[in-house]
Amino acid sequence: MQYQTQNIAKTYWLGALLIFAVQVSFGLVGGLIYIMPNLLPVEYFPFNMVRMIHTNALIVWLLLGFFGAAYYLVPEESEREIYSPKLAYIQFAIFFLGGLSAVVGYLFHIYADHARSYLEQPLWIKLGIIVAALIFLFNISMTVLQGRKTAITNVLLLGLWGIAVFFLFSLYVPHNTSEDKMFWWYVVHLWVEGTWELVMASVLAFLMLKITGVDREVIEKWLYIIIATALFSGILGTGHHYYWIGAPGYWQWIGSVFSSLEVVPFFGMMIFCFAMAWKGRRDHPNKAAMIWSLGCSVLAFFGAGVWGFLHTLHGVNFYTHGTQVTAAHGHLAFYGAYVCLNLAIMTYAFPYLFNRAPYNQILNIASFWITSAGVVFMTVSLTFAGVLQSHLERVQGLSYMDAQDQIGLFYLLRFGGGAVTVLGALLFIASLLLMPRTKTAPVAGAVPAAAE
Amino acid sequence: MGKVDRDRLPHHCRMNAADTPAPVATADSDWGPLSALPGHPLMWVLIGSELAVFGLALLGYAGARARDPLGFALAQDNLDRLAGVANTALLLASGFFAALANRAAHAGEAAPARGWLAAAALLGLGFLGVKGFEYSGEIAAGHDIDSSPFFTLYFLVTGFHALHVVLGLIILGIVARLATPAAVETGTAFWHMVDLIWLVVFPCLYLMR
Numbered sequence: 001m002q003y004q005t006q007n008i009a010k011t012y013w014l015g016a017l018l019i020f021a022v023q024v025s026f027g028l029v030g031g032l033i034y035i036m037p038n039l040l041p042v043e044y045f046p047f048n049m050v051r052m053i054h055t056n057a058l059i060v061w062l063l064l065g066f067f068g069a070a071y072y073l074v075p076e077e078s079e080r081e082i083y084s085p086k087l088a089y090i091q092f093a094i095f096f097l098g099g100l101s102a103v104v105g106y107l108f109h110i111y112a113d114h115a116r117s118y119l120e121q122p123l124w125i126k127l128g129i130i131v132a133a134l135i136f137l138f139n140i141s142m143t144v145l146q147g148r149k150t151a152i153t154n155v156l157l158l159g160l161w162g163i164a165v166f167f168l169f170s171l172y173v174p175h176n177t178s179e180d181k182m183f184w185w186y187v188v189h190l191w192v193e194g195t196w197e198l199v200m201a202s203v204l205a206f207l208m209l210k211i212t213g214v215d216r217e218v219i220e221k222w223l224y225i226i227i228a229t230a231l232f233s234g235i236l237g238t239g240h241h242y243y244w245i246g247a248p249g250y251w252q253w254i255g256s257v258f259s260s261l262e263v264v265p266f267f268g269m270m271i272f273c274f275a276m277a278w279k280g281r282r283d284h285p286n287k288a289a290m291i292w293s294l295g296c297s298v299l300a301f302f303g304a305g306v307w308g309f310l311h312t313l314h315g316v317n318f319y320t321h322g323t324q325v326t327a328a329h330g331h332l333a334f335y336g337a338y339v340c341l342n343l344a345i346m347t348y349a350f351p352y353l354f355n356r357a358p359y360n361q362i363l364n365i366a367s368f369w370i371t372s373a374g375v376v377f378m379t380v381s382l383t384f385a386g387v388l389q390s391h392l393e394r395v396q397g398l399s400y401m402d403a404q405d406q407i408g409l410f411y412l413l414r415f416g417g418g419a420v421t422v423l424g425a426l427l428f429i430a431s432l433l434l435m436p437r438t439k440t441a442p443v444a445g446a447v448p449a450a451a452e
Numbered sequence: 453m454g455k456v457d458r459d460r461l462p463h464h465c466r467m468n469a470a471d472t473p474a475p476v477a478t479a480d481s482d483w484g485p486l487s488a489l490p491g492h493p494l495m496w497v498l499i500g501s502e503l504a505v506f507g508l509a510l511l512g513y514a515g516a517r518a519r520d521p522l523g524f525a526l527a528q529d530n531l532d533r534l535a536g537v538a539n540t541a542l543l544l545a546s547g548f549f550a551a552l553a554n555r556a557a558h559a560g561e562a563a564p565a566r567g568w569l570a571a572a573a574l575l576g577l578g579f580l581g582v583k584g585f586e587y588s589g590e591i592a593a594g595h596d597i598d599s600s601p602f603f604t605l606y607f608l609v610t611g612f613h614a615l616h617v618v619l620g621l622i623i624l625g626i627v628a629r630l631a632t633p634a635a636v637e638t639g640t641a642f643w644h645m646v647d648l649i650w651l652v653v654f655p656c657l658y659l660m661r
Contacts, residue, residue, distance in 0.1 A: 218482050225497050232501045250597050250604050257508045261501065 001352045003075035005082035010353050011089065012068030013346050015096045016061040017429050020339075022103065023057035024418075024425045026050055031415040035408065052106050052120050058334065059118055060099035063163075065342030066199050067095070070140055070156060072349050073206045078147025087139045095132035098125045116184050119170045126170055133164040151220035152202045152209070155227055159198030166190045178246030185241045192333070193237055193262060193304075197230040200300070200341050204269060207293045207348055212280025222272040226265050233261035240312050244321060252314035259312045263305035266297075266337075273297040286351065288364035288431075292344035295368055299336025299375075307332055307379065319394045324407070325386030332379040335372075343368075343428060350432050355439045364431040371424025377417035385410035491638035499645045502616070506609070506649050510656055513605045520601060525661060527602035530595060535586045536658040539579050540650065546575035547647040550624070550640040557636035565636055569628040572643065576621050583614050606657055613646070613653055620646045 001007070030050045032039065037047075071088060075081055082088055102121045105111065111120040121129070137160060144153045169186040205223045209216060239255025273294050284290065307329040311320040320326070351358045385407045392403040486493035517524045553568035590603075597607040620643045627639030 215482075221482055221493075224494060228494060228497050229501060232498070248598060250608055253509065253512060253605065253608055257505055257512065260508055261504055264501075264504075 001355070003081050005085050005088075006072050006075050006349075007353065008082060008085055008088045008092075009068040009072035009349060011092050012064050012071060013350075015092065016064035016068060016342065017346075017432070019057050019061035019064065019099065019103075020425060021429060023054060023061060024422045026054040026057065028415075028418050028422050030054055031411070031418040034411040035415050049106050049109065052111065052117075053103050055118055056106070056120065057099075057103055060095075060103070062334075062338045062342060064092075064095065064099070065338075065346070066160070066163075066196075066203075067091075067136060069199075069203050069342070069345045070136075070160065072345065072353075073203070074140055074143050074153060074156070077150045077153045077206070078144050080143060080147040083139050083142035083146070087135050091132045091135040091139070094128050094135070098128040098132065101125065116170075116173070116180070118188055119184065123171075126167075130164070130167065133167065137161060137164055150216070151223050152205050155198050155205075155223055156202040158227075159195045159202065162195030162198065163191060166195060181245040182242065182247065185238055189238045189241055190235070192337075193234040194231065196338060197234060197265060198227055200296075200337055201226045201230065201265070201269060203341055203345055204273060204293060204297065207289065207344060208273060208276040208280075210348065211282070211284045211286065211290050211293065212276045213282035213284075214276045214280045218279075219276065222268070222275075226268045226272065229261070229268060230265035233258050233264060237262045240314075240317070243314050243317055256313045256315075260309060262312075263301070263309050266301040266305035270297040270301040286348055286358040286361070288358070288361050288368070289344055289348035291365055291368050292340055292347050295372060296336060296340035296344050299332060299340055299372060301336070303329065303332025303334070303336035303379070307383070310383075319390045320386060323386040323389045323393070324382045324410075325390065328379045328382035328386055331375060331382065335375045340372075346432060350435075354435055356435050357440045359436050360431040360434065363427060367424050367428035367431055369424075370427060371421055374417050374419070374421030374424055378414050378421065379417075381410045381413040381417055385414070491634070491641040495638045495641050499641065502645060502649070506613075506653065509605070509609050509612075510652065513609070513656065516601050516605060523600065524602045527595075527600050527606075528658070528661075530590065530593060531606070531658050532586050532589065533658055535582050536654050539582050540654050542575045542579045542582065543647045543650050546572045546579070547644055549575065550643045553628075554633075554636050554640045557631060558633045560633075562631040565631050566628045569624050569636070569639075572640075573621050573624045573628075576617055576624070576643075579617055580614060583610065583617075609653055609657065613649055616646050616649070 029040070029045060030047065033045065033047050033050060071082060098121075102111075102125045105122065105125075106120070110122060112122055119126075140160065141157060144157055166187050169183045172183050174180050174183060201223055205219050208214060209219050235258075236254055237259035239251045240259040242251035242255060274297070277290065277294060311317050311325050311329065347364055350356075388407050388410070389403050392398045392406055393400065398406075483493040486496055489496050549568045549572035553565045553572060556562075556565035556568060587607075595603045597604055597611075623639045623642050627635040630636075
């Protein structure tokens with residue numbers, strides 16, 4: 001670790017890992033309710049609440065992870081300490097307590113009563129999130145502005161500012177259901193298929209720069225191409241959510257055409273990571289970080305790109321909308337693109353943050369394969385469930401619950417995949433936290449900064 | 453790809469050794485296959501993306517038309533073919549002027565380059581004028597973006613193209629201000645793409661029966 005303030009990332013990432021554990025545990029509970037609806041007392045574990053915790057906790061910990069990544073990589077890129085470590089910890093306290101109290105509040109049925117997935121937080125928590133975001137942006141922007149400006153920090157800042165700006169639409173809840181959905185997607189879609197992709201591309205670029213040692217100029221060019229295609233396809237790609245919400249019919253064409261191209265940036269990121277890995281001659285000791293990075297790009301390509309394309313054309317979506325096909329896509333896309341990204345940068349940075357040589361490599365790599373296998377198995381099970389459900393409901397005309405009865409087997413399989421995923425997640429957390437006692441000499445000198 | 457890599461082999465070996473300072477990047481190297489293209493490589497990323505979008509839209513048009521050939525043929529009769537031909541001529545001539553601007557800029561003649569760019573832009577404005585005239589007639593006749601599958605696609609594709617003409621005019625303005633060979637080459641590359649897309653859109657939407 002070259003800069004003292006990179007230590008801030010520790011706090012964020014430890015908080016993120018805690019909520020990660022909560023998130024996957026509630027996912028397992030949700031999967032259990034699907035197969036045994038009456039096992040758990042419904043007054044304590046209503047499905048909507050369990051689902052809400054599963055999805056909200058996901059967003060909270062991924063954002064904590066992004067914040068941590070920013071606090072870790074910005075000092076190295078800007079070649080200076082974070083502007084105000086104190087503000088960074090205040091921001092953590094607000095965001096972490098806000099996120100945690102939202103999740104705990106859900107247990108007691110405290111949430112905003114409009115049905116907007118991911119945005120169920122009460123207003124005061126949303127305001128807290130905005131305050132935390134403002135502190136964060138101020139802190140990071142000041143650091144970047146005063147230091148060296150690189151393509152990686154520019155793209156990261158663009159992404160982080162975008163995340164904050166689009167979150168503001170969560171405050172606007174129009175009475176009209178169509179408008180409500182339209183603005184809801186401004187947050188949800190323009191996050192995961194816009195601004196978050198910028199964060200993903202810049203963090204991957206940082207990881208490739210550090211792990212492979214490939215020339216910065218080469219990496220920056222890839223980065224520019226990736227974000228150009230991401231923004232080009234992602235912004236109007238929002239149209240693929242407007243097919244059936246009451247928006248004008250031409251959105252079916254806009255959404256289909258642009259969102260078909262959303263696979264391009266993910267394909268680009270995958271080719272980028274493998275090209276850099278192949279090109280780089282540096283034998284970086286942290287193999288696990290490399291595997292998470294490569295895995296991230298591949299699983300994001302399949303989860304976000306391919307599984308997204310599967311049901312993005314309006315003619316297909318007419319049949320699959322709101323079925324388990326969406327759930328399949330959601331799981332692999334979030335896991336591949338954003339979970340793996342966070343776990344990759346954590347795997348890379350933890351040894352530096354705690355002054356250890358890369359440790360628990362075998363356990364960490366095993367956790368990659370176990371978690372990924374679990375998620376992929378879930379995804380495949382849910383895809384079969386969704387295809388069958390589409391046919392039963394939309395072709396044969398069965399009612400929703402009659403169709404559900406027919407696809408129970410796949411929910412059982414999904415639960416198995418989910419259990420494996422939770423196991424993998426816990427192994428991952430263990431691989432980071434159970435570190436060897438021996439500290440290494442100052443790591444900054446031992447692993448030179450990439451050839452730049 | 454192979455040739456570029458061979459040329460840069462020593463460079464690579466050097467930069468991958470962690471203990472040596474990195475080489476300074478040279479202008480248009482490192483862009484791989486994009487390096488060989490005229491103008492800024494990122495412009496070609498944009499051009500590729502645009503071609504993909506219009507290509508997909510026309511593919512969608514072909515699919516929709518195949519399902520309702522009669523409806524499409526009847527709707528298509530409402531278009532003003534003459535205006536379409538006039539616009540094709542305008543854009544082709546405009547593209548020619550843009551090419552002359554590019555040649556002048558490369559010869560180091562900034563003033564003539566600006567003049568040709570202005571001529572190209574003027575014809576671009578003419579295109580927008582004709583398009584606006586067409587739209588007003590069609591809307592007056594009761595057609596709009598929701599009135600039929602044909603007109604949905606017609607307004608989407610031509611409207612999206614017209615937006616690119618507007619963007620192209622802005623780009624031509626910017627590169628005329630700079631008037632460097634690299635800038636003019638990049639700007640006219642975009643303008644030629646707008647031109648090219650119209651040459652595909654026009655027969656598909658107006659002429660094909």
